[in-house]
Amino acid sequence: MSSNHPSNNLPPLIFNLIVLCLAFTSGFIIMAIELLGGRILAPYFGSSIYVWGSIITIFMLSLSIGYLSGGRLSINNPHLGRYGVFFLAAAITLLPTIIWSNNIMDWVFVRLEDPRYGSLVASTLLFFIPTAILGMIAPYSVRLLVAHAAHAGQIAGRLYFISTLGSALGTLATSFYLVLWFEVDAILMTMSAVLAAGGVSAMLAYWSHRT
Amino acid sequence: MMRLWVLLVLLVLAIPSLQAKEIHREKSLYRNIVVKEADGRRCLLFSVQRGDRHQTCMDLQDPKRLVFPYVRMSFGGLLLNPNPARVLVIGLGGGSIPTALSELFPAAMIDVVEIDEAVVRVARQYFNFTESAHLKVKVSDARVFIKRALLLDRTYDLIILDAFTGDYIPEHLMTQEFLQESHDLLSEDGVLVANTFSTSVLYDHESETYQSVFGDYLNFKLPISGNRVIIAGRQGLPSDFVIKSQASRLVESLRPYGIDPRTYPANMSREKDWDRTRRLLTDQYAPANLLRGED
Numbered sequence: 001m002s003s004n005h006p007s008n009n010l011p012p013l014i015f016n017l018i019v020l021c022l023a024f025t026s027g028f029i030i031m032a033i034e035l036l037g038g039r040i041l042a043p044y045f046g047s048s049i050y051v052w053g054s055i056i057t058i059f060m061l062s063l064s065i066g067y068l069s070g071g072r073l074s075i076n077n078p079h080l081g082r083y084g085v086f087f088l089a090a091a092i093t094l095l096p097t098i099i100w101s102n103n104i105m106d107w108v109f110v111r112l113e114d115p116r117y118g119s120l121v122a123s124t125l126l127f128f129i130p131t132a133i134l135g136m137i138a139p140y141s142v143r144l145l146v147a148h149a150a151h152a153g154q155i156a157g158r159l160y161f162i163s164t165l166g167s168a169l170g171t172l173a174t175s176f177y178l179v180l181w182f183e184v185d186a187i188l189m190t191m192s193a194v195l196a197a198g199g200v201s202a203m204l205a206y207w208s209h210r211t
Numbered sequence: 212m213m214r215l216w217v218l219l220v221l222l223v224l225a226i227p228s229l230q231a232k233e234i235h236r237e238k239s240l241y242r243n244i245v246v247k248e249a250d251g252r253r254c255l256l257f258s259v260q261r262g263d264r265h266q267t268c269m270d271l272q273d274p275k276r277l278v279f280p281y282v283r284m285s286f287g288g289l290l291l292n293p294n295p296a297r298v299l300v301i302g303l304g305g306g307s308i309p310t311a312l313s314e315l316f317p318a319a320m321i322d323v324v325e326i327d328e329a330v331v332r333v334a335r336q337y338f339n340f341t342e343s344a345h346l347k348v349k350v351s352d353a354r355v356f357i358k359r360a361l362l363l364d365r366t367y368d369l370i371i372l373d374a375f376t377g378d379y380i381p382e383h384l385m386t387q388e389f390l391q392e393s394h395d396l397l398s399e400d401g402v403l404v405a406n407t408f409s410t411s412v413l414y415d416h417e418s419e420t421y422q423s424v425f426g427d428y429l430n431f432k433l434p435i436s437g438n439r440v441i442i443a444g445r446q447g448l449p450s451d452f453v454i455k456s457q458a459s460r461l462v463e464s465l466r467p468y469g470i471d472p473r474t475y476p477a478n479m480s481r482e483k484d485w486d487r488t489r490r491l492l493t494d495q496y497a498p499a500n501l502l503r504g505e506d
Contacts, residue, residue, distance in 0.1 A: 046352025183495035
């Protein structure tokens with residue numbers, strides 16, 4: 001393996017495993033947050049179809065921007081350390097959503113009477129930044145794992161597979177069980193902690209094997 | 212062979228229509244709405260697939276008479292506050308509750324909140340529901356309406372919560388925070404009446420949640436009805452004696468609606484007959500639809 005490969009000196013198997021595990025985790029957490037978004041907005045904007053429309057719109061929009069910028073950031077000297085930073089940043093930017101969600105929605109509620117635009121603006125303020133950062137992870141993962149152009153499609157496919165599988169399980173786990181057992185904030189706090197732990201692990205793996 | 216099948220299918224399709232004539236059917240944003248007529252009654256039905264659920268029925272000979280016990284039970288709140296000047300009804304259905312209230316209290320201002328515009332149209336067209344200067348309908352989510360009403364410093368003497376169709380519970384209308392907002396929207400001697408569930412562990416969770424906001428309340432159940440009606444006051448409850456004397460005073464005015472309030476006080480219990488260790492339902496923890504499936 002060439003010396004400028006993003007894996008550094010980590011054994012390839014370990015390196016691949018770290019990236020795939022983290023891609024799975026981000027997929028899981030994106031959908032868990034999206035589903036809980038409905039819960040968070042309902043007390044202010046109801047749970048009608050337009051509230052889901054707002055949430056899905058903002059998630060799609062922020063993911064799309066995340067993909068674009070994540071891909072851009074993967075050009076210069078991609079490595080696991082910076083990959084970990086995405087997770088840490090997502091964990092941190094999720095905190096205002098948890099701590100100040102009611103203040104943010106109060107602020108929107110008194111200013112926008114139409115619950116369609118209210119829920120759209122509230123979704124933007126609450127979810128845009130953490131979701132965009134989570135979106136950066138997908139293209140960056142591809143770049144980290146692709147060693148040869150010939151395998152790019154296969155590796156991208158494997159990554160989509162693992163992160164979308166994570167999304168499916170995140171959706172199922174959250175809607176069937178997590179909301180039955182835990183409070184919304186407790187689930188989100190755990191998600192933030194898991195993201196932070198994943199980010200720190202990736203950074204440690206990178207720094208400990210630096211040449 | 213083919214012809215036999217067609218015949219069979221037609222026959223199967225024809226059987227229900229022999230019993231009940233379908234007058235109207237539409238798919239709204241929220242549900243399937245069907246209006247049927249049978250045995251001199253016209254009924255509004257939601258979600259027809261899983262057994263016909265009659266949301267509300269109107270007696271075509273005697274449109275004033277309230278056909279269903281749970282609808283009549285909603286008037287139990289009048290035993291606590293016999294002369295409401297401002298009323299909020301959450302959930303329109305066929306409009307029988309707000310219509311009766313506007314006849315009983317012509318001077319009262321009645322607001323109805325209904326989430327589904329199609330239900331409003333159907334109530335107007337098929338159930339003689341008419342709005343007036345004193346009876347207004349707003350198409351909105353109830354939680355949004357109540358939050359907005361609080362901002363505008365409005366109050367209500369009577370709030371009737373009739374938003375649960377039986378199939379799906381709007382979970383944000385069964386939390387401690389929602390009940391607190393409804394409580395704060397009540398006037399000093401205001402009363403909240405909630406037509407709700409009597410089975411599954413949800414009964415325990417819901418009962419405990421109401422207790423946490425209103426303190427003691429009346430659990431109103433009739434043997435002929437599968438539901439229960441919660442009657443809670445902003446400032447606690449009057450004595451049994453006051454409730455009973457109020458009931459006898461209301462006998463005459465409620466008679467045209469088929470309501471006999473004298474039978475009510477004995478079925479209004481102050482007993483906490485639920486598992487008091489159950490978790491409160493909050494905006495943070497509101498899996499009402501999942502809890503409903505648990506025994």
